[in-house]
Amino acid sequence: MAAHVVTACQWILLAGCVGASIYGLAAALAMPFFSARHESLHHGRVSSVPPPPDTALASASPYSRQQPFTQPGVSVLKPLCGAEPRLYENLRTFCEQRHRRFQLVLGVSSPHDPAIAVVRRLQAAYPECDIELAIDTRVHGRNLKVSNLINMASRVRHDVIVIADSDIAVDADYLDGVAAPLADADVGVVTCLYVARGVGGFWPRVGALFINEWFAPSVRVAHAIGSRRFGFGATLALRRATLERIGGFSALKNCLADDYWLAERVRALGLRTVLSRVMVATDVIEPTFGALWQRETRWLRTIRSVNPAGFASLLITFPTPWLVTSAALSVSLASRAGGHAPFAAVIASQAATAVCFGARLLLHLRAARRERTFWRDLPLVPLRDTLIALQWLFSAFGSHVVWRGARMPVGTAGERAGQLDSLT
Template sequence: MTAHFVWTCQWLLMIMCCCAVIYGAFAALAMPSFGARRSGDPFIDASRPLPAVSVLKPLCGAEPRLFENLATFCEQTHPCFQLLFGVSSPRDPAIAIVRRLQAAYPHIDIELAINSSVHGSNLKVSNLINMAGLARHDIIVIADSDIAVEPEYLITVSAPLADPSVGVVTCLYRAQGVGGFWPRVGALFINEWFAPSVRVAHAGGSRRFGFGATLVLRCATLARIGGFAAIKDSLADDYWLAEHVRALGLRTVLSEVTVATDVIEPTFTMLWQRETRWLRTIRSVNRPGFASLFITFTTPWVLAGALLVLHLCAATSAALHLFAAKAMALTTIAGLISRVLLHARSARHSRSFWRDLPLVPLRDILLAVQWVAAAVGSNVIWRGQRLPVDNRVGQPGSEIMKASDGR
């Protein structure tokens, strides 16, 4: 019985390793090569006048490179847009950054909202609620403070809304580490795990996502879901905003635009808190998806496969064991190739490929440990604020949504 149990466990481990290798190959192929551009955007109709856009950017503190990132929004080729920044304290150092922008770009419609009113447990959403009344245009773009964009960004991300069946447009993002070793490790979390997993899900037909890097929707759609008040107590506010829109029967579009974001956490502790917060947020909105994430950690499975090969070779010379050892050896080699290929397709250039290649095993193993840690715990820390993970307030069908519908 013991030998049978061990053999069953070995076959189960071989199956899991094969699944991880297959996923790694799909993830590598799903990623566009760095710098790849499309020949055209099917949503953009040059004969149509471009609708005016209000960009809402909630701010909190003077982050590294904040001026440079915000300045990319001032250099858009879109003919008519408003930049609306919001802070919750008159002493917020981000105010000075916005004043610099206003001085540097006097021809751009830049407005600053300073309002300390709190509307719910999510302070970012409170900020958005305070800003929303100042938005003057029919298209709303919500974008996090730490992203940088190309000059055609506003034109491209707002174009899909010309289709009445589209309710919200969102963007993936590419990370760059700012300030040392741990930011580099954090950038790999986004570039080589988060973004590929989204692209694999998207290729498989999933559209249940929404990312704070960019959310674009019509003012009328925002009003139909009850405004930002519908998500004022939600942890995953960006996801649930898009989910509310989908509940109206409207589609989500993942834009081909990939924006840039900074990873600035200088210490292991700060990076751990941020990434476990992300993983617990995934757990809160998609428990089956979170449970299946273990298959996306390629390096631990490759290492397990290599150890299994050594065990099978040393245990016995039986033909079945030798066949399994050879099959597992080929699987392990394929896993290594797929993981290196994913790293190559995610790298910004050849220098970053070689520089960060030694970090790949550390990144994957750390991610597996974080996944285990994120499976438990009922709170996360976000900008010094403790928020509950399993918060059901503000989701479609909740009391907030019923109130917004007049029920």
Template sequence: MMHALPLSQWLLAGGCGAAALYAICAAVAMPFVSVARHRAVRGGHPLPAVTVFKPLCGDEPRLYENLATFCEQTYNRFQLLFGVSSYDDPAIVVVQRLRAAYPQVDIELTVDPRVYGSNLKVSNLINMAEYAWYDVFVIADSDIAVEPDYLETVVAPLADASVGVVTCLYEAKGIGGFWPRVGALFINEWFVPSVRIAHAAGSSSFGFGATLALRRTTLEQMGGFAVLRDCLADDYWLTRHARELGLRTVLSPVVVATDVIERTLGALWRRETRWLRTIRSVNRPGFAFLPISFTSPWLVFAAWLALHGSSTGHPGFAIEMTVCASAGLVARVLLHARCAHASRSFWRDLPLVPLRDGLLALQWLGATVGTHVVWRGSRVPVTSSVASVTPLAAPGLTPNPNRSIVDAMETSDGG
């Protein structure tokens, strides 16, 4: 007599089916080209002058090459504003090289050690804001590389008064060995597809440090950078504050490039666990369901359930699990193919896919606990809200014509 399957196996089968469905959606959601490049549609209106914020902290591989792409913009008028917190920061030498190589670009540097909260990047932005001359801001992380028409494209949507922030997705390239390649798969084959699925479903609850473009007035209405001073996910909260003002978040068609440089498992673990804890801090229900997106372990469970169902006299169940495992496997390989830049990288990294998914599952378990993360050598608390943040005295967003960048550097040094 055939016995009914236990509830635990039905629950496991449901997880396998959900994971297979997610893999199919992820494969379909990815574009057919690796980097989307679109010219901005101006609509007859001239694009405004822009200040590009580039907060820096130390040297890193390809820092000069990545920053140089911002110097090569075809945009008509823009200020490239760099900021560091110490005169000993090696990034200063890189900025000096950029000034020598691109004398035609308005490149300015602030050095200011003042700290306003637990997020040192936001403290840097607060200190830089006083020297932003233009009324449209583009904030981009230091490890981002862009195409020459990048500014033109990401700024164009701000001509619509209903748009609050424009943000960009990014694709990753591993720099320097095995673990950077594994780290690139984290971004390209897990993070980016999950965002595209959410966006296709109508969600705009996102914001990425790769690019945040907004008007000065929008930032002023939300309280300036100071409201983000104790936020771990400052990019997410910036866009959320704009949405609370009734303004839309727009995902640009531009996909910028970023580098993964962690050469050891420990360094990669810390970085990716920090990302997962950040997700936990802003979206606990979403974080709870993340394991569904780690496809490979579920495929193993589905294959085991198929064999177990066949051996215990449940042929229908075995067939269902076989179909589930097969569909999930095909979809996961297709997703890998659509994220690969060439056939060589497809075959080279295909064996890493199970490792990548399995590592994600372990990192998710690690991210379920912990109250702090380490970012650029500083400990930042994992918080789920910024409701307790109150205004503070800090440099304003209005340019001060009576002080130059050199004055700011001298004042900071003397303080």
């Protein structure tokens, strides 16, 4: 009879609270503490600290320091669009690599792009580096970034290709680290997670928390339970021959989530995706709430377009809303007249509240770079979590996103064409 005191809606909410608390603890434990290396990336410095070795490949890799002359040449492709804040500092980190043979191909789609002046400055500062600027106005398909990559591809001279977004900074062992897993013939793509750094004020700080305390933990949890269906624009490393087998960049020219679909098409060849231990840094530069909202809802709609089930499962990844729900449910159940609420429901709600609260604090601690950062950003945590939940709800609707001024459809036949058809 006591069980009837708790309504079906309350049981559902309780199940959600318990699930969210378990997820929150898993996310907190999956995240590493930021190290001195990550701190150097945050400030745009090239670190001398090497990334942790991939123990599965370190002993067998022909790319190791013991055999430097067997390192394959690497062509790094960086499509550019405008003179972003810190563009020169970010590109500079790619010029200071320890890898013996690498080429930088920097591409723009307009002869008037302000990024050209930044590249010229870089070429003057690093005359010993193989830095090539590709200026090509031809447009291929709806995805302008991929169109830029198609125009840059003819300049590739090496057998390993690394594609990295323009706002990425790396340490000096980056190319060694991301190329090493490709020594295994079963590996098709290597990708990297990233540390976000806010550039320019309050909203960039809020945006950095989106990546550091929501996106990155969710990827790590998915990876820990065996998922390999990802590919991030921060870094995609693959063999030139593999790119040719999937039809080159032209196969992605109408895809919204080009980074994801590149990795997915490689997986369709029976090759594995490796999440590298190498971490890179990315800039969050959106100066206003509106700009940040547009960027983050674009990401969420993109997730919805490539993985609807995964998008739906994100419901349990918003800690603060679930924490408030769990606390309110706990108070409601514990205060029932005569103690008629089931003891198990009361204990479960209280445990979920405690675990969710502790896990959220632990996640924030592990994502913070310094003690000062932890305390400075702690008041932003409830805002950040609530904002993500609202963005998720908003992103469940709508058929288009705006990316670099271009309006692109979500989940259309053009997007699906980027999946597994027409493989060579």
